[in-house]
Amino acid sequence: MMEIRFKLNGRDVTAMAEADDSLYQVLRSLGISSVKCGCETTNCGLCTVHMDGKAVLSCSVPAPRCAGHEIVTLEGLQDEAKRLGACLADEGAEQCGFCAPGLMMNVLALAKENPGASDEEIDAYMAGNLCRCSGYMSQRRAVRRYLAMIAQEVSA
């Protein structure tokens, strides 16, 4: 076991981890329930969190590598989660909701990187977030709705 100190959702935390634990495992052990595991092969995107402001797969980040870094999960972005979540809900796009937190973390990254994203750019950016319920169309409509909402706020 080793001790790993990092910033989680704005607070300094100390976690105990095995050398070969992933960030995902550490986050779950810290009671972060929004991160989910959907595969063991880096394909699903359910475990997406922000590391130093960028969306990464927490299943693949070695836990010790987080030492001194800043990790943000959906728990740390509740205001944005409610706004984006409302866009998803207005389309019925969240469905079972299991992929939603990972999806949303990547949408929030997209909104920062490319707030004017076209449909094609949205799809390309989000390609690593699998969803089996929605068929993706409603998610795209929801993301469009969310980006438009932000754009309106910026211009207002």
Place this chain on the structure above:
Amino acid sequence: MMDEKKNVQAVGAPVRKKDAEALTTGKPVYTEDIAPKGCLCVKLMHSPHAHAMIEEIDVSRAQNAPGVACVVTYKDVPDVRFTQAGQTYPEFSPYDRLILDRHLRCVGDPVAIVAAQTERQAMAAMKLIRVKYRILPAILDPEEAIDNETLIHPEENWRALVPSCGADNRRNLIARGEDAEGDVEAELQASDIVIDRVYTTKANQQCMMETFRAFTRMDTYGRLEIVSSTQVPFHVRRIIATALDIPKSRVRVIKPRIGGGFGAKQTAICEQYPAIVTMKTGLPAMIVYTREESMTLSSPRHAMRMHVRLGAMKDGTIRAIDLHTLSNSGAYGEHGPTTVGLSGHKSIPIYTHNMKAFRFAWDVVYTNTMSAGAYRGYGATQGLFAVESAVNELAHALDMDPSMIREMNIVREGERMPAYYGEIAGSCAMDRCLARAKEMIGWDRKYPAHTMPDGHIRAVGMALAMQGSGISGVDTGAVMIRLGDDGIYNMAIGATDMGTGCDTILAQMAAQSLDCPVDNITVHGVDTDTSPYDCGSYASSTTYVTGMAVVKTCEELRGKITRVGAKLLGISPEDALFDGDCVREAEGERSVSLQEIANAHMTAGYEDISACVSSGSPISPPPFMAGCAEIDLDPLTGEVKLVDYVGVVDCGTVINPNLARVQTEGGIMQGIGMTLMECPTMDDRGRTVSNSFLQYKIPTRVDAPSVRVEFEPSYEKTGPFGAKSIGECVINTPAPAIADAVYNASGVRVRDLPITAEKILLGDRE
């Protein structure tokens, strides 16, 4: 959102899902999130062999390894066979399992259960288990199963509860049967043309994002509490009690939020393992399947081989369909006898209009492959790939537009469908679905194909589909609604929302029936101790079957509210009216509010205002659908890109347009996956190699960028507010539609799914 005024249309409104905020803010609402701290971690040791007998098993070192609470082998489980299939008792699926068996029947079959404090400890202990296997000859090909000298279930206590389905473990048969009307051979003889083809589909995986998982613990009363990601909590109670050989009164099952099901969780895949650990240790225990386990030891679609003979006249009228289906149920019989039925009963009836005769026969067999189960579509998907493809092939053979063939032959509202148990198509807008789908895709302009400037070929293809709405005469759901403080309604259902939104949809129906805002109806997850009975969410039953129970419950509840209101007003109930807000004099000015009624009935002297009514249906009205695909085919590589897919659905009245649309888009996408990329694959030793999302590709959002959906509602008189089902029907059209588009683009007819670039490029042009 919902208008707060009364008499608002709750039914038909795009209401947000009641659990939406919890789900989109990452709240701990799923099984693993709510497991007690310190739960034992349960892991399974899997058979490396497709068919073997355990000669010796030594777990002594594992038992003494650090952190290990218990190791269970076949020696420690009750010798009582059961089925994992979540079906109404007596199940059609044979009782052919033990929790652990000496006889291992497929790769992955559990050899031992290890429970330890941590996952690492459990995995380390598992490595210490020593097993000596006697390898038996394995049957991997379903065509070789019947009367093979190798028997997969030779055991004496194998039991078929419904012997009429033709199960015979001495022949590796799970079911065999035939349904027919008219003289099919004579009608085929009399036909100008007979399309005689064989189609095959594979054992596709549901791939819900949340894998199988459950935790168990002993409650205050010494009962086994199971919290499970399941579609069938009441069936799980029965299945686990049977498997553990304990009274059903000792089991309680709770269903929290579920991360998708699609039928996978209509089978009790994993609950028995933590359950037996908790029974033996008294400690809470949890199992969480890895994705690999979910892909290798689960409940995929039954792989089927379908032989279709379709007889028609030169003018395109279809006289007769003869279908034989061979279904591979794998090592165990879960859902084997029932899924196969849908391959004919939900495909042939579409062409009722001119049909003179049909025959549908089937065999369902055991093999040494992963046991199959229930997957959205439940056999209809397979059958429709075959029958719809044959209809498309007929169109080409007659040089007719496949939409014309369909317009001539499809069942019309009011017609009796001999191949659908003689039921009448009481509500059917399939003709309108077809017309609208053609319009949306631009069929008349685009059929069959044209070449693009880059040399690629654009082509279109179409298919129709039907399904049922619940299992007629079997499925039942009860709904309980209680009036509470200030006039709130607590609704309890046993139907299981698995993300589909049925909690919300049923609340919309209740709100409509009780003239109140949807927000005034509370809902919660399922608990077999407190929820009214429901067979569960499967067979496209919830909206239609449980929805009708909502309507009936509300009717009864309104009567009680009116009686108490009348009593408060001092008038006879016959002279009182309830409008959702108040009970008022029919002729007069006085009224008493729902709030006053609610609060009064919680004082002495008033009757309880609650109602619980169950509902079932003697019929299963089919939803109908038309789907059209437009593809772009690269003739030099065989690659197919889906340019556009349109689906038009008749699900009766649309209760929630948002949720119905997402159901349809999601179902179509799964159908697209099954058609173009999802390829379950085994090696020659029976090991599943498509065991991850790396090796089993499901569609991403870039694979099919356009799916468009519309509704052409009919009105189903026997359904709640005219509704039928939608959940399953929507997965059925992509395979035959895309297969025909591929043919139109390339001249290559692919009859075995999936349709890969290689099959197209190296296939024979017809």
Place this chain on the structure above:
Amino acid sequence: MAVYKNYVLAQSLDEAYALNQKKSSVIVAGNMWLRMCGLRKQTAIDLSALGLDRIEENEDAFVIGAMTSLRDMETHEGLNACFGGVFADALKPIVGTQFRRGATIGGSVYSRFGFSDVSALLLALDAKVVLYQRGEVSLAAYQKEAWDRDILTHVVIPKGRRAAVQSVRLSATDIPVLVCAASVGPDGARIVLGARPARAMVVADGISPEADASVCEAIAQAASFGTNRRASEAYRRRVAPVLMMRALMACSETQKDGEEECK
């Protein structure tokens, strides 16, 4: 799952190299594929504190630190301007943005996976690898070697060639069934095939950039292909010339477009 007991965040390449001389050590780069391969090791060596995550441009080449993510290469303006956007094109189909933000160029090149899109492209661009002990080695040579215990620190991509990549995939973000990278330089055109399914290799070099179908056909006939569960040898051989033709054609197009940026 990869299992190891110790985790060392190396403070210098010396330290990393010394640790890596033991068979029981393994270097952790992006940890995308490593975690799946079931390795059991004593020590994991992390290079992420060594400043190897930078893309530097000099007169003749781009020098890319081994820990640079595929996403950084995909979105790097200078790199894409110089090579006609080929990095954005070639990397985009790899799983998803989060994956590419984790996966590193060093991990991709060192692993020498047959299915690597990256290796095929880098081979076409005549890339070199810089190894801590051995110094600069051509990627073409490195591709053929067995895994060793030296440390790959940089990938050097010389300027001067134009490249394009074509691939066939079973689904949009899957690993490729076949990948073809073509490049054109002063000495003519070069063609690389990857996911044959074996390691990527140069199948033609110094040929005319206007090579016609029969030339591509002949190259494909001479190349070696295999069968795996994604496709058969026959299919790969059949589509290889198609991808070659298309990649060559795309090269000549980017050549016209991109002449300016790289000077």
